[in-house]
Amino acid sequence: MTNSINRVLIVGGGTAGWLTAGILANQLNSNDPQAVQVTLVESPNIPILGVGEGTWPNLRATLQKLGVDETEFMRQCDATFKQGSEFINWMQPKEDKTHRYFHPLNAVYHAAYDINLAPYWLQGQAGDGVGYDQAVATQAAVCRAGLAPKKITTPAYEAIQNYAYHLNANKFASFLAEHCTSRLGVKHILANVTQVSVSETGWIESVSTDKDEVIHADFFIDCSGSKGLLIEQALQVSWHSISDCIFNDTAMAIQVPNESDNCPIATHTMATATDSGWIWDIGLQHRRGIGHVYSSHHCSDDMAETALRNYIGDKADELSVRKIKMKTGYRDTFWKNNCVAIGMSAAFIEPLEASAIFLTDAAATMLAEQFPRNIESVPLVCKKFNQTFQLRWEKTLDFIKLHYCISDRRDSRYWIDNCQQASIPESLQQKLAHWRYHPPSKYDFEYAFEPFVLDSYLFVLYGMNFPTDIRHNLSSYPDTESAKQHFSNIQTMGERLKRELPSQRELVSKVYQFGFQSL
Structure with a gap:
């Protein structure tokens, strides 16, 4: 059938390209010569901007579905476990005490959508001075203690505490490439795309490479990064800038070797706010990936690099730094005609909360599950995809901006500007106005594919001491004794986990040496 879609070409590699290739090839059974064939073409001389990346728990399910062995993945990608993020200095210090809070990956005991303890925490039912993260989540205590989310006897991909990974992005892309080509039937071409041929109807027909090769396909996926070789340069789809809302546009990154083979490895991403941005700190097996994300309009490159080196300490003097424009x-x-943009060619907010790989995974999964097998099916799937990801990116923008705009820091122009009403999306302004008198609830999260759920908002809002006055509505929260019992149970469970779980370093070492049990 001439209108069938049988050949898919992905332009661009890296995490976005190879994760998309794997998800599509697995879903569409590309190992079968009669099924949809997936080909990936990537440049042999464009480096991957891998600086040590954080992921979300969805990656566990995706890797398992692709037939990846968790032990082998961790060994090949220098991966460690991630249980959340710790935010440091995002509020003014009180009594010279550094402000810090956790956004863990789950509350373990329950989800706020089912039992929302926020109103009772606001009333002080959890106890004086108990932070929201400590009150409703066991994982905050586990992270503070440097403990792992599971034991070596826990089967692969299963969890005692929900977890994701920190990984070496360069090695992850290479690992996926080998797995996709050897196990999933993906064809790999190393070449630079030099030309894109578009028909009179606006559909892409083929790409030409510097190897004098013309690659024809029925469907194209743009994973070429911010260049947008297909979606922008060929199809003229414009870019909507969010620089008036998210000020960070540059990063300085340094790879810092661990002091010893036995030094502790943090089981969470550390995000430390600075005068003009924030510093990420991600622990891998042999090194830490540390970088300063900042606004070049509020800080010079020299000042940003100095702040980064000061954070690292004396050993930073001998380490090289890499500058990354965002x-x-x-x-x-x-999605336009027969081309979909996934990864940085589609969108990029900033590294805070590590949403990039999650949204790549989500886009590739929706495309794979809804894949149009003929040209007539494209308009409907295209419409659904565009509506879904327009909403997902807008909601991601709201959540990232939340971290900045509710801060009480006013010690630099950067923080003053971040809290100006003009820089806050109207949708977020409306929510914050409502949440001053009503804690967030399930009624605020009606969309099935929200990137950041109710629990995430609660951890950030009340980790940053957002003022919610519920005195007018106390009769809506009568279950005081039940809430106190929940708070007590969480503390008891946390203490038990701290006794039973191994350290992050201990578990990582055992995984690398012995591996997990197979499911």
Whole structure:
């Protein structure tokens, strides 16, 4: 059938390209010569900007579905376990005490959508001075103690505490490439795309490479990063900048070797706010990936590098730094005709909360599950995809901006500007106005594919002491004794986990040496 879609070409590699290739090839059974065939073409001389990346728990399910052995993945990608993020100095210190709070990956005991303890925490039912993260989550205590989310006897991909990974992005892309080509039937071409041929109807027909090769396909996926070789340069889809809302546009990154083979490894991402941005700190097996994300309009490169080196300490003097420019925003449309943009060619907010790999995974999964097998099916799937990811990126923008705009820091122009009403999306302004008198609830999260759920908002809002006055509505929260019992149970469970779980370093070492049990 001439209108069938049988050949898919992905332009661009890296995490976005190879994760998309794997998800599509697995879903569409590309190992069968009669099924949809997936080909990936990537440049042999464009480096991957891998600086040590954080992921979300969805990656566990995706890797398992692709047939990846968790032990082998961790060994090949220098991976460690991630249980959340700790935010440091995002509020003014009180009594010279550094402000810090956790956004863990789950509350373990329950989800706020089912039992929302926030109103009772606001009333002080958890106890004086008990932070929200400590009150409702066991994972905050586990992270503070440097403990792992499971034991070596826990089967692969299963969890005692929900977890994701920290990983070496360069090695992850290479690992996925080998797995996709050897196990999932993906064809790999190393070449630079030099030309894109578009028909009179606006559909892409083929790409030409510097190897004098013309690659024809029925469907194209743009994973070429911010260049947008297909979606922008060929199809003229414009970019919607969010620089008026998210000020960070540059990063300085340094790889810091561990002091010893037995030194502790943090089981969470550390995000420490600075005068003009924030510093990430991610622990891998042999090194830490540390970088300063900042606004070049509020800080010079020299000042940003100095802040980064001061954070690292004396040993930073001998380490090289890499500067990375960031293009923040999203496409006016993500899917046009027979081309979909995934990864940084589609959108990029900033590294805070590590949403990039999650949204790549989500886009590739939706495309794979809804894949149009003929041209007539494209308009409907295209419309659904664009609507879904327009909403997902707008909601991601709201959540990232939340971290900045509710801060009480006013010690630099950067923080003053971040809290100006003009820089806050109207949708977020409306929510914050409502949440001053009503804690967030399930009624605020009606969309099935929210990137950041109710629990995430609660951890950030009340980790940053957002003022919610519920005195007018106390009769809506009568279950005081039940809430106190929940708080007590969480503390008891946390103490038990601290006794039973191994340290992050201990578990990582055992995984690398012995591996997990197979499911």
